Amino acid sequence: MASKIYTFGLTGSNGFTVTSECVISGGMMAFDIIGLPDAAVRESRDRVRASAKSLGLKFPSSHITVNLAPAGKKKEGAIYDLPILLSVLSAAELIKPVGETCAFLGELSLTGELRPARGVLSMALAAKAAGFKRLFVPRANAKEASLAGSELEVFGAATAEEVIRHINGDMRILREPQWMPQSDAPKSAIPDFSDVRGQENVKRALEVAAAGGHNILMIGPPGSGKSMLASRIPSILPDMTREEALEATEVHSLVGLVTDDNPLLSSRPFRAPHHSTSAVSLSGGSSALRPGEISLAHNGVLFLDELPEFHRDALEVLRQPMETGEVVISRVAGTATYPARFMLVCAMNPCKCGWHGYETSAHTCTCTEASVDKYMGRVSGPLMDRIDIHINVPSVTYDDMSGGTPSEPSSEIRKRVNRARQFAKKRGVSCNAHLSPRKLHELAQMDEDAASLLKNAFDALGLTGRSYDKILKLALTIADMDESPVIRAEHIAEAIQYRSLDRGEI
Numbered sequence: 447m448a449s450k451i452y453t454f455g456l457t458g459s460n461g462f463t464v465t466s467e468c469v470i471s472g473g474m475m476a477f478d479i480i481g482l483p484d485a486a487v488r489e490s491r492d493r494v495r496a497s498a499k500s501l502g503l504k505f506p507s508s509h510i511t512v513n514l515a516p517a518g519k520k521k522e523g524a525i526y527d528l529p530i531l532l533s534v535l536s537a538a539e540l541i542k543p544v545g546e547t548c549a550f551l552g553e554l555s556l557t558g559e560l561r562p563a564r565g566v567l568s569m570a571l572a573a574k575a576a577g578f579k580r581l582f583v584p585r586a587n588a589k590e591a592s593l594a595g596s597e598l599e600v601f602g603a604a605t606a607e608e609v610i611r612h613i614n615g616d617m618r619i620l621r622e623p624q625w626m627p628q629s630d631a632p633k634s635a636i637p638d639f640s641d642v643r644g645q646e647n648v649k650r651a652l653e654v655a656a657a658g659g660h661n662i663l664m665i666g667p668p669g670s671g672k673s674m675l676a677s678r679i680p681s682i683l684p685d686m687t688r689e690e691a692l693e694a695t696e697v698h699s700l701v702g703l704v705t706d707d708n709p710l711l712s713s714r715p716f717r718a719p720h721h722s723t724s725a726v727s728l729s730g731g732s733s734a735l736r737p738g739e740i741s742l743a744h745n746g747v748l749f750l751d752e753l754p755e756f757h758r759d760a761l762e763v764l765r766q767p768m769e770t771g772e773v774v775i776s777r778v779a780g781t782a783t784y785p786a787r788f789m790l791v792c793a794m795n796p797c798k799c800g801w802h803g804y805e806t807s808a809h810t811c812t813c814t815e816a817s818v819d820k821y822m823g824r825v826s827g828p829l830m831d832r833i834d835i836h837i838n839v840p841s842v843t844y845d846d847m848s849g850g851t852p853s854e855p856s857s858e859i860r861k862r863v864n865r866a867r868q869f870a871k872k873r874g875v876s877c878n879a880h881l882s883p884r885k886l887h888e889l890a891q892m893d894e895d896a897a898s899l900l901k902n903a904f905d906a907l908g909l910t911g912r913s914y915d916k917i918l919k920l921a922l923t924i925a926d927m928d929e930s931p932v933i934r935a936e937h938i939a940e941a942i943q944y945r946s947l948d949r950g951e952i
Contacts, residue, residue: 449536452549453529454569455521458782459696461572465515468533473509481514484522494531496556501607506538520780524553525563528606541613547579558606562586565700570594582609588622590709593692596624627712636681640855644846645671651837651944653859656682657866658923659879661790666839667804672793676749679791680716681856684864690745693785697741715746721755729763731775735782740767743788753794754824761829768832797821804841834916836946866926878923883915890922895935903942917941
């Protein structure tokens with residue numbers, strides 16, 4: 447007797463259909479699993495047999511062969527336990543036939559309990575795309591799987607026994623309602639810009655960066671507020687659309703960062719890896735091809751504090767994702783592609799001691815010109831060229847800190863950012879920073895004064911082609927903030943001010 451039970455696997459962040467085919471034949475008792483299983487899948491034999499015994503099921507004492515098709519794709523993890531068990535029971539005619547539109551996934555404990563799995567949202571979306579109507583998952587993953595949409599009926603079970611009894615008609619598992627965020631649910635606390643005193647020019651630059659999704663580098667002495675400002679950027683970013691939230695949640699689900707209580711990310715990710723992190727931690731990979739920090743920051747912010755202190759090879763892995771919006775990981779275990787469309791926010795001191803160009807009576811730079819150049823040179827020119835905004839962050843003054851006037855709250859800044867994004871959407875653009883060169887030159891219409899100013903700046907500063915495009919994108923964002931259909935000279939002038947490294951001021 448042969449049987450088929452459908453389930454799903456993962457390649458990167460994409461799910462694919464897997465068929466658990468089982469044949470029970472005569473001969474010496476054995477239990478073979480084929481179809482490129484990894485060690486965790488091969489160990490399913492013991493978990494499945496122990497679960498069946500715990501549930502009081504009569505497990506076949508014959509030669510059992512389970513094939514996980516397609517055989518050419520590697521199967522990883524323990525999520526195949528439940529479909530393997532069901533395929534064996536179906537082949538032994540111990541359960542009723544399972545429909546072609548049902549799929550199952552879940553890891554089994556030795557007592558038959560279903561344990562939560564990673565990447566369930568990606569597999570649920572794949573199930574919907576493949577035309578399946580019902581998906582059975584561990585109860586802890588039911589809310590997450592329901593995010594795939596109402597077209598897919600999701601059933602959460604606590605044990606394999608519940609699934610088996612549902613199939614046999616002895617009980618009924620209720621369908622999981624599609625999870626929707628509660629409007630009155632408490633949101634995670636995000637630091638507010640009202641806490642920041644002074645630094646008005648830097649706040650304006652961050653507002654421009656948020657409005658256009660531009661990468662930004664802040665350079666200043668210790669204690670000037672660079673990290674404090676960066677941590678508050680999520681508070682002024684526009685709300686994620688449902689599509690953006692699903693994309694970000696998919697990646698977080700793959701590494702087990704999604705909770706059952708709140709399965710959908712409600713705010714844009716903010717990732718701040720330590721400067722000792724490796725290239726693999728940033729890009730993703732290792733033996734399991736897991737996503738890295740740049741993918742976990744998808745549709746959010748990747749903050750790199752003390753930028754020159756990062757390993758050179760770690761910084762260089764950022765270059766391709768910053769251009770393409772995705773990262774391709776190739777290892778011995780295979781190849782995986784993950785989304786990586788993030789806003790890069792960096793902070794650094796101007797030199798090793800931190801005071802070059804910012805000397806005060808209390809702080810004097812002790813670095814030589816050669817050491818300053820060496821320190822700045824730790825960040826490659828091509829990477830620096832991919833950062834849209836370079837802004838000085840000077841030390842705050844006593845008047846700034848002791849002033850009685852409260853700073854503008856993030857809510858007000860966010861309103862202006864949203865208005866700018868809405869104005870850009872009228873041109874069919876969701877984010878100016880992601881415009882292709884052709885689309886940029888099509889949309890960025892300058893008046894004569896603006897074109898003349900940009901030409902003079904290009905010649906005087908010796909800009910590269912990429913720098914020219916960056917200034918044009920920044921000017922377009924500033925024009926959006928003014929709700930201006932054309933780029934004016936003052937927009938170009940402000941954009942040039944945000945390119946401090948091009949002007950040789952740092």
